[in-house]
Amino acid sequence: MGEEGTTVLGTSYLHGQDRELKTPVHHPVAFSKFKIMSGVELELKGGYRWMPEKNNLAHASVKTKVKTAKGQYVELELRKQNLNQAITSPIPIREERNVARLTYTFSERFNLGVGYEHMPTNLPELGNHFMNGSATYSSGMLVARGFIGQTSGGTQCSSGVCRQVPPYTGAYLETTLSF
DSSP, X not given: OOXXXXXXXXXXXXXXXXXXXXXXXXXXXXXXXXXXXTTEEXXXXXXXXXXXXXXXXXXXXXXXXXXEETTEEEEEEEEEEEEEESTTSSSOEEEEEEEEEEEEEEETTEEEEEEEEEOTTSOGGGOSEEEEEEEEEEETTEXXXXXXXXXXXXXXXXXXXXXXXXXXXXXXXXXXXOO
């Protein structure tokens, strides 16, 4: 964790062209990260992406990281995302996503996490509640990640880039070797 009293403030602005929809993309994001007391960090992030005459998406997250023992900590992240499709259509489509993620890091090599997604705007046959678990192990050049459970699919955003992801139920294991 950073030094006592360390605060980070930042903004980003993505501007480009969606080649499939042939429309501009605007996506400003603001964030702050600060230490609220010894061993406790808080991160706030929010943004708004819009594609004129196509859709808009507002998102916000809060993440807290609490040191529990030497080299160990627990993280809790809460995310909210609202997507409005075809905002000029007489029947707009709305997608609301609520995500909670709890991760415990045992060491720089190993962590376990559980996640929960609530999609209140989904049709009943698609489901509204999705739970999953994950584990990550790293050793030198090797990183192994495992996942089991469900994800809701839909629009997912990371670092200002949004993409459509299919709903998923199952398990996977991935390994990465860096050299």
